[in-house]
Amino acid sequence: MKVIGITSGKGGVGKTTVAVNLAVELANRGLRVALLDGDLGLSNAQILLNARVEYTYAHVLAGVKSLADIIVESQHGVKLIPGSSGSTALSSLTRLQLLGLIHAVSELDDCDLLVVDTAAGISDNVTFLFAACDTKLLLIQNEPASIADAYATFKVLQHEYNLSDVKLTPVRVGSQQEAKSIHGKIDGVTSKFLGLRLGYSTGIRTDKDILEAARQGVPAVNLFPNGNLSQDIKSLADMLLQEDVTESDAGVTFAPGNK
Ligand SMILES: Nc1ncnc2c1ncn2[C@@H]1O[C@H](COP(=O)(O)OP(=O)(O)OP(=O)(O)O)[C@@H](O)[C@H]1O
Numbered sequence: 001m002k003v004i005g006i007t008s009g010k011g012g013v014g015k016t017t018v019a020v021n022l023a024v025e026l027a028n029r030g031l032r033v034a035l036l037d038g039d040l041g042l043s044n045a046q047i048l049l050n051a052r053v054e055y056t057y058a059h060v061l062a063g064v065k066s067l068a069d070i071i072v073e074s075q076h077g078v079k080l081i082p083g084s085s086g087s088t089a090l091s092s093l094t095r096l097q098l099l100g101l102i103h104a105v106s107e108l109d110d111c112d113l114l115v116v117d118t119a120a121g122i123s124d125n126v127t128f129l130f131a132a133c134d135t136k137l138l139l140i141q142n143e144p145a146s147i148a149d150a151y152a153t154f155k156v157l158q159h160e161y162n163l164s165d166v167k168l169t170p171v172r173v174g175s176q177q178e179a180k181s182i183h184g185k186i187d188g189v190t191s192k193f194l195g196l197r198l199g200y201s202t203g204i205r206t207d208k209d210i211l212e213a214a215r216q217g218v219p220a221v222n223l224f225p226n227g228n229l230s231q232d233i234k235s236l237a238d239m240l241l242q243e244d245v246t247e248s249d250a251g252v253t254f255a256p257g258n259k
């Protein structure tokens with residue numbers, strides 16, 4: 001199972017939108033895909049997938065349900081592992097609890113790909129989960145606060161986990177050119193101040209139809225297959241399927257047996 005992590009320094013940039021649509025696009029290609037709602041405190045992937053969630057990871061932690069019990073088969077071909085909307089307890093798990101989550105998820109045997117939608121920010125919860133992913137997408141918007149927070153996130157990941165294999169993914173951009181230019185700028189800063197090159201995936205353009213897709217509970221890749229978001233998510237999926245699987249070098253991984 002290949003694990004794709006999605007995070008951002010600043011909140012509200014588009015992580016859940018990318019995570020859900022990427023998962024659905026990969027499922028449309030015939031792959032068995034699960035989406036871990038790793039925004040454990042304020043989950044909303046279930047809304048975009050129009051999935052009815054009865055139990056969440058809070059029930060697993062409480063010992064009343066197993067991971068298999070809480071998984072929801074969404075109507076869009078993606079299995080959802082729900083976080084817990086509005087639970088402060090889940091937004092601050094200990095490392096041991098997070099390891100338990102990673103271990104349980106890595107034992108899913110009917111899954112080719114797992115997409116992990118994390119919360120924003122640099123709390124230990126977020127960075128620990130993200131660091132365990134094989135492919136690490138750091139989302140950024142072309143605005144000063146998002147750029148500053150993405151740089152801070154990269155710095156923390158590098159410092160705490162010695163991670164350098166992070167792929168910058170500019171979102172809500174006007175063009176692929178703009179996306180490349182944002183990457184160029186930040187890569188310049190990380191090279192100069194951290195001595196590290198920052199990887200790149202692809203840009204995700206602004207799409208005016210996203211709200212309509214959310215309203216209808218149909219992922220944009222299915223509702224507007226030729227829209228900006230769909231085109232760019234397809235390029236991202238192509239890229240992710242072509243890259244070699246390299247397991248996380250963070251010391252903790254979703255595939256501990258293979259280390
Ligand atoms: N490519 C895009 N074009 C236009 N609007 C977008 C795009 N991506 C996301 N949005 C809008 O931005 C808002 C936030 O998106 P989303 O919930 O995906 O962000 P998030 O990073 O997951 O937020 P949070 O940090 O709260 O989890 C939503 O209203 C969404 O419709």
Ligand SMILES: [Mg+2]
Nearest residue numbers: 015016039044
């Ligand atoms: Mg989100």
